[in-house]
Amino acid sequence: MAAYDEWNRIDEDDDDELQDGAVFEGKRDVILFAIDCSDSMHAMHDDPMYEDVQTSHVLTALEAAIQVQKKKVFTGPNDAVGIMLFNTARTGESIGQGVEIKAGNFLYQPIETISAPKVQELIQLVEAARADPNYLRETFPPLQGNRVAMGDVFTSCNWIMRDGAPKTATKRVFLLTDEDNPHSGPGKDRLTTAARTTLVDLVQAGIVVEPFFISTDEKPFDVSRFYSSVLLPTNIIDDDEEAGVLPEALSITRIEDLLDQMKFREVPKRALFSVPFQLAENLVIGVKGYGLVTVQKKGVYKYFVDLGDRMELAESRTVWLQRGGKEVPKDALLSGMGLGEAAQGKKTQDHIDEEGGVTRVTAAGSKTFYTADEIRSFRTLGLEPQIKLLGFKDPDTLAFEDNVKHSYFIYPDEMAYSGSKRTFSALLKTMEKKKKIGLVLALMRRNATPVFCAMLPQAEQRTEEGIQTEPPGMHLIPLPFADDMRAVPEQFLDAERAPQDLTKKAALFVARLAVKGGYSPDSYPNPALEFHNAQLQASAFREEFDPETFEDLSLPKYDMIHERVGSMMKEWKEALLQDESATVVVAPTTSNRRKAKTEPGAASTSEAEVRRLYENSDLDKLKLDQLKDYLRSKGLSVTGKKADLVDRVSEWLDNHSG
Amino acid sequence: MTERAGYTVTMFLVDVSPSMGKMREVEIPLPNGEVQIAEMTNLEWALQFVKLKVQEMIYHERKTDQCGILLFGSSNTDNHVSRTQGGYDHIEELMPIAHPTANVITQISAVTPSTEIGDPLDALVVGIETQDNYLGKKKWTRRMVLLTDAENPIEIQHLDRISQRLNELKIRLTVIGIDFDDEEVDYVEEDKSDIKRENEEFYHSFVDTLDNGVVGNCAVAIEEISRPEAKQTKSQPSASVLRLGDAENHPEEAFEINVKICKCTALVRPKSFKKFAKISEDVEMRDPDDDEEPTVEYGQLNREIRYSYDPTERPDDEDAEEDDDDKKKGEPQDVEKEELVRGYKYGTSFVPVPENNFPKLETKRGMEICGFFKEQYFRREWCIDEVRYVFAAEKSPLQQVALSSLVDAMYQKTETQKEITYYAVTRWVTTEGSEPKMGVLKPMKDDMDNSYFLWVQMPFADDLRKWTFPSLDHLISSKGETVTKHPYIPTERQLEAMEELVDALDLMEAGEKDEDGNRTPWYDTRLSYNPAVHRIKQAQFHAAIVEDLNKQPLPPPHPELLKYFEPPRRVLKHARLAIDAAREAFGVKEVPKTVGRGRKDGHVRARDDGDEMLLLDKQPAKRIKLSQTQSQHVFRSQHRRVSPPTQRKAPKRALSDDSDTEPEPEPEPQDDDDLLLDTTPAVKPEPRAKPEPAEAGVPPTPSSRSPTPERDRAPGRIIGTTHPLAEFYANTASGDLVSKAVEDLAFVVRTVVFKPFTTRRTDEMLECVRALRRVCLEEDEVDAWNQFLRDLKRRCLDDDPGNEYFWSKLSDLGRDVSLISASEAQRQGGRSDVSDAEADKFLTTGMAE
Incomplete structure (x- = not known):
């Protein structure tokens, strides 16, 4: 119930955590799929995933479009998507947007905010195509003879974007084609030039083209034949969201990788902050900061007004009210201690009336409150947004436990300071070479508070095909302050220790269960989020949701575990139960709580004993304190009469057999 | 120094004898770093300490952190002991023990x-008894703080019993003296009265008989108390189970700890402030006879x-909905929350929230x-x-042995005795039914051989x-070649300069010395307070203590808060040379802030390909918005127009010809401004080249000192749309910006030609085209011209909207404005692949x- 209100209530100057996400909210993302519908794109081949299923590149591309829409609807409910097909003979029956586009291009879905009917329309198309292999070819017949000039494709994209996308949005064209040489005939040069110029038009309009080139064994894709001269060597062009840029890397991918590639691009790249980075006095470069690790939360519900024919979203806003309900404008707000907490002097008096309204009367001209600017200066300590290098340390000085929140990623910003890239690059290389990490002081936004961060260099990593797997840059890890650190509570010190032979038995299954590489986020989609979204989607599609079909991928792979180490764990457990120190009776402490001393090994958590009694239906032989201790050890409630406690213990043991 | 807070009763015993009314001067640091001298009584000063202590208790809202205040030397007598057994005069209980x-x-x-x-000893006895009476058998921490100037006689009686009682009850006594001598800070009061000297000695010898007692100087105590101190919070442990394997279906082969x-x-996080607003300055409410100052509520x-x-x-029109800018918002109408329906947004679809x-x-x-992996990953x-x-x-x-063995x-250790540490991939559900989180467990063993795990969340x-970022080393030119110099x-x-810098700024031995005299690393999280x-x-x-923030502004932050804001001075001193060298080697220049980028209409007409690259990193045109820099540019550019005229020839597409930043920055920092300097021709008094006779039809060129010369120029352009020809001549005359000028004039022509309502500029544009061609021919920009003309033709005739009218006008000029053919180019020493035909x-x- 309270979730949404609470979320709203977070004071703007109280929480900078929230702003990480909020920065994105104002900006919409628009994706236009431009899918090649030529003969070869329509050609049927075996589905790499499923046996006895045929698929085509066009089909896969449309499936990808569905997936992207389905995901986007949660990550950015205001984002818009459109689908244009090119090299098709299908001509444009008016689709509503009134867009005139070039011949050979067909606007299947104009750019619109994603909605359930639109996604369903697409799903129906794909399902029909799966049922009938010729369906797509018939629906979007390939253009015979000539191919459409790429310049025309880009121009069409430009026009569709112009008519459909809000000006402030980030605009991207996902170009899918398997043809590496679209203009092979006469006039090649002219067409290439035209493609290049129209592409520049796109860039000028703030539209980014992200190519997904499909390369197969039969039809390998060679970017150098056409695209490398059209899609400019973009990695020397700086990325600036405002200007819109060409793609950073030419993605050559097999169709199977298409979805994966798109997943990475689902969320448009946006900087969280852009600040000067001071390496030393008068040696300042520009950097932009990104949140590469950002917890994706469930969407919160909103409030709507039912207007009969439609549901209108109700906007919420925070207002400050005087007694009597009069709204106070934001610029008249003052900050201070709670009433009654301030100095009560000769001239200052606080009053609290019966309804709890509180007022303060002071001498005119004397100041007992702070202004918003003053509060901000207290938060920032007068710093302007910046990152300031303090020096370098060894990597092992950054402890595992020195963590309070997610990291940030910084990348040089040549637009703010020319020379940023070479300087940053040199710093990165040097830190890598000398195996050093940095220590910086950072104020990331005007309204934030200063933090110290460890700065970890990350060298670029690319696959053999040249696809970037790790971007070059630095991670900033906010360090905890003394205020944030907590000591080990005393009661956990001096615990019993395991003997060596027992540890050896445990070491066997630890080593056997070791995975290659480290923690792999890709293996763990957030199950709670997916479960929620699946229901939301079913509800939007007016379909039934079957929870049985839902698979929680974050659960351990039990079968694998038991197959590999089941017997080892059993041996370890047996050894553990025979271990002497493990069955030591805990001496009664000075605490009021009495310990069960009746039976050997029956410390508060003598599992075996409780279980034995349970199996003999003798649980009521236990004393109240013993029951409570046992329940406490399981984190269960200890309230109620003895019979309640016995029931609760039985219930737990029912569910935890063994 | 820090102890567990809470479960404490502190008694403040404050001397209010007449001598405490002596005035003193106290330094009050101002926000600007200056120091103001304020006059106050010794009593007011001592009470600052009490106030700060009490504030701390109020602030932390810990109900078990309590205090009581006794005044001695008061004209009233009202205290626990006098009430029960009489005596103990002039001791008044200002505040009974409470939070x-x-x-x-x-x-x-x-x-x-x-x-x-x-x-003071009477006060001490009353303090002890009041506290003990309140606490009874509770085992709380007992503190006693006595504040005095020690200027009055002390009746030394039953001293043994007092100290015995203090020790018995484990009371910690702090005597805070006004201007007491303090060895630690090297303070000795001059002109100390004899009685005070004696009393000070007495206090020292008295606390020596105690298990827990100190004497301190008031100034030191106030300084100490205003130091930041982390609030100690005890973590509340919650019970859980650490599980491996399926305990339900394979109970024998799985375990739960x-x-x-x-x-x-x-x-x-910082505590938030409460919000206020001025309600009234009502003067009418006041009694006219009231001669008090006016008040504000x-x-x-x-x-x-x-x-x-x-x-x-x-x-219904989707367009209107999409286009934020055009959307006409109606007057928003307030609605009661009760009337609203809860729902989720699925794109534009509404999904009601089910019950x-x-x-x-x-x-x-x-x-x-879920599994284990090696630490290195x-x-x-x-x-x-x-x-x-x-834990x-x-x-x-049993649980402890199990966890310790894990x-x-x-x-x-491997067979080769190499140590491997494993971490565990772990899925954590905090309470039954809550959302799972993924994370890793790191095994920990402390110095005392305590075993436990640390857990931290990992991303789903x-x-x-997985965003990609442009490579920093792997640059490719438009020809697909790898670039190594850029x-x-x-x-x-x-x-090399960077290596020197990184070495110089090493902090590993920049901290304090440890017991063995070795320098420790600088910066310690445990000592860094959240500023x-x-x-x-x-x-x-502060706001709670003072009545008027204008008269007593907030002093500057405690130095302890800022101690890590600058690198250590010693390091900086040694790094001076390395820093200077790096600064010089990298030649970084700030690009002046701009007001948004010049994307005017969402689909600007194309410019010559490649020009985007040339200037993406800098927008010189915007630079001149700063009028001061502008004049500097003019001044400097006159010096700098000495580079050879053939410096930049080829179209700017090739990376090797990148001219936005100097490939190898020169020592003098102005060099980075090279291009920028030359891009401000608009402010030059006159175009340098006179129109040639052939240009008789050129429209009159107004002075370049137009009031807003830069506004018409697209970002990165050196030629604007207002006076393109004049600016073109100005730029080509100097010789070193020919390519850029050609490119930009071509851009201007295209921009103007394809704008609506520009037929009135047709003649001017035709002139520009002619001038452009002539320069292209003379300056070996033949390719640029041919490309421009082809593009122009395509757009005029093919595009929608094109400009057929312009093209027909251009065609009328005949062969002299057509493509530059090979033979024509050859005559000028250039080349072209266009045939005469x-x-x-x-x-x-x-x-x-």
Whole structure:
């Protein structure tokens, strides 16, 4: 119930955590799929995933479009998507947007905010195509003879974007084609030039083209034949969201990788902050900061007004009210201690009336409150947004436990300071070479508070095909302050220790269960989020949701575990139960709580004993304190009469057999 | 120094004898760093200490942190002992023991020196008894703080019994003396009275008989108390289960260890302020006879969430809905929350929230181990959120042995004695049914051989953004070649400079010396206080203590808060040379801030390909918005127009010809401005080249000193649309910007030609085209011209909207404005791949080839 209100209530100057996400909210993302519908794109081949299923590149591309829409609807409910097909003979029956586009291009879905009917329309198309292999070819017949000039494709994209996308949005064209040489005939040069110029038009309009080139064994894709001269060597062009840029890397991918590639691009790249980075006095470069690790939360519900024919979203806003309900404008707000907490002097008096309204009367001209600017200066300590290098340390000085929140990623910003890239690059290389990490002081936004961060260099990593797997840059890890650190509570010190032979038995299954590489986020989609979204989607599609079909991928792979180490764990457990120190009776402490001393090994958590009694239906032989201790050890409630406690213990043991 | 807070009763015993009314000067640091001298009584000064202590208790809102205040030397007698057995005169209980409220601060402020003399030992006895009576058998911490100037006689009686009682009750006594001599800070009071000297000696010898007693100087105590100090919070452990394997279906081959989980780090945020606004300055309300100062009334505000919606019907047209800018918003209409329906947005679709919301994923409480991996693969930068401790349940030997054996097992040695540490991938569900989180467990063994785990959250697939960023080393030119020399790539010299810098700024031995005299690393998280938290706390305290912030502004932050804001001075001193060298080697220049980028109409007409690259990193045109820099540019550019005229020839597409940043920055920093300097021709008094006779038809060129010369120029352009020809001549005359000028004039022509309502500029544009061609021919920009003309033709005839009218006008000029053919180019020493025949018919043929 309270979730949404609470979320709203977070004071703007109280929480900078929230702003990480909020920065994105104002900006919409628009994706236009431009899918090649030529003969070869329509050609049927075996589905790499499923046996006895045929698929085509066009089909896969449309499936990808569905997936992207389905995901986007949660990550950015205001984002818009459109689908244009090119090299098709299908001509444009008016689709509503009134867009005139070039011949050979067909606007299947104009750019619109994603909605359930639109996604369903697409799903129906794909399902029909799966049922009938010729369906797509018939629906979007390939253009015979000539191919459409790429310049025309880009121009069409430009026009569709112009008519459909809000000006402030980030605009991207996902170009899918398997043809590496679209203009092979006469006039090649002219067409290439035209493609290049129209592409520049796109860039000028703030539209980014992200190519997904499909390369197969039969039809390998060679970017150098056409695209490398059209899609400019973009990695020397700086990325600036405002200007819109060409793609950073030419993605050559097999169709199977298409979805994966798109997943990475689902969320448009946006900087969280852009600040000067001071390496030393008068040696300042520009950097932009990104949140590469950002917890994706469930969407919160909103409030709507039912207007009969439609549901209108109700906007919420925070207002400050005087007694009597009069709204106070934001610029008249003052900050201070709670009433009654301030100095009560000769001239200052606080009053609290019966309804709890509180007022303060002071001498005119004397100041007992702070202004918003003053509060901000207290938060920032007068710093302007910046990152300031303090020096370098060894990597092992950054402890595992020195963590309070997610990291940030910084990348040089040549637009703010020319020379940023070479300087940053040199710093990165040097830190890598000398195996050093940095220590910086950072104020990331005007309204934030200063933090110290460890700065970890990350060298670029690319696959053999040249696809970037790790971007070059630095991670900033906010360090905890003394205020944030907590000591080990005393009661956990001096615990019993395991003997060596027992540890050896445990070491066997630890080593056997070791995975290659480290923690792999890709293996763990957030199950709670997916479960929620699946229901939301079913509800939007007016379909039934079957929870049985839902698979929680974050659960351990039990079968694998038991197959590999089941017997080892059993041996370890047996050894553990025979271990002497493990069955030591805990001496009664000075605490009021009495310990069960009746039976050997029956410390508060003598599992075996409780279980034995349970199996003999003798649980009521236990004393109240013993029951409570046992329940406490399981984190269960200890309230109620003895019979309640016995029931609760039985219930737990029912569910935890063994 | 820090102890567990709470469960404490502190008694303040304050001397209010007449001598405490002596005035003193106190330095009050001002926000600007200056120091103001304020006059106050010794009593007021001593009470500052009490106020700060009491404030701290109010602030932390810990109900078990309590205090009581006794005044000795008061004209009243009212205390626990006098009430029960009489005697103990002139001791008044200002505040009975309780958790203080803000009102106490007011009471303290109202305390003034009296006319009686009080006895500190009497006060001590009353303090001890009051405290003991209150606490009874409770084992709380007992503190006693005595504040005095020691200027009055002390009746030394029953001293043994007093100290015995203090020790018996484990009371910690602090005597804070006004201007007491203090060895630690080297303070000795001059002109000390004899009685004070004696009394000081007495206090020292007295505390020596105590298990727990100190004497201190008031100034030192006040300084000490205003130091930031972390609030000690005890983590509340919660019970959970650490599980490996399926305990339900394979109970024999799986295990569950009972564990307790509690926070290892917990982010502390600054406390928020309450909001107020001025309600009235009512003068009418006041009694006209009242000659008090006028007053102002402020009210505390309540926060409320209001909902409103736009009642205007949305047009069906999707366009209108999409286009934010055109959307006409109706007057928002407020609506009561009760009338609203809860729903989710699925894109534009509305999904009502079902009763009790959607069912949640069923989850089982506990930490499940999914597998193990080697420490070397741990990605530190993926850690999310606060870190947790995971201990075996206390008082459960079985669980402790089990957990300890698992921790130990995760530290392994290979046959070659190489140490491997394993981490565990873990899925954690905090309470039954709550959402799972993924994370890793790191085995820990401390110096005392205590075994436990640390747990930190790792991202789900959904939480990781796999964005790509342009490579920093792997640059490719438009020809597909790898570039090794570029302004983005640091040179050998620059790398060396950076190495020097990194070495110089090493902090590993820049900290304090340890016991063995070795320098420790500089910066320690355990000693770094959150400056915002403590600064705001200081501001809140201050506002509570003073009555008028104008007269007593908030002093600057405690130096302790800022100690890590600058690198250590010693390091900086040694790094001076390395810093200077790096600064010089890298030649970084700030690009002046601009007001948005010049994307005017969402689909600007194309420019020459490649020009984007040339200037993306800099927008010189915008630079000149700063009028001061502008004049500097003019001044400098006159010096700099000496580069050879053939410097830049080829079209700017090739990377090697990148001219935005100097490939190898020169020592003098102006060099980076090279291009920028030359891009401000608009401010030059006159175009340098006179129009040639052939240009008789050129429209009059107004002075380039137009009021807004830069406004018409697209970002990065050196030629604007207002006076393109004049600016073109100005730029080509100097010789070194020919390519750029050609490119930009071509851009201007295209821009103007394809704008609506520009037929009135047709003649001017034709002139530009002619001038452009002539320069292209003379300056070996033949390719640029041919490309321009082809593009122009295509756009004029093929595009929609094109400009057929312009093209026909251009064609009328005949062969002289057509493509530059090979023979024509050759005559000027240039080259072209256009045949004469092609050039002849180019203007007259249509587009379809």
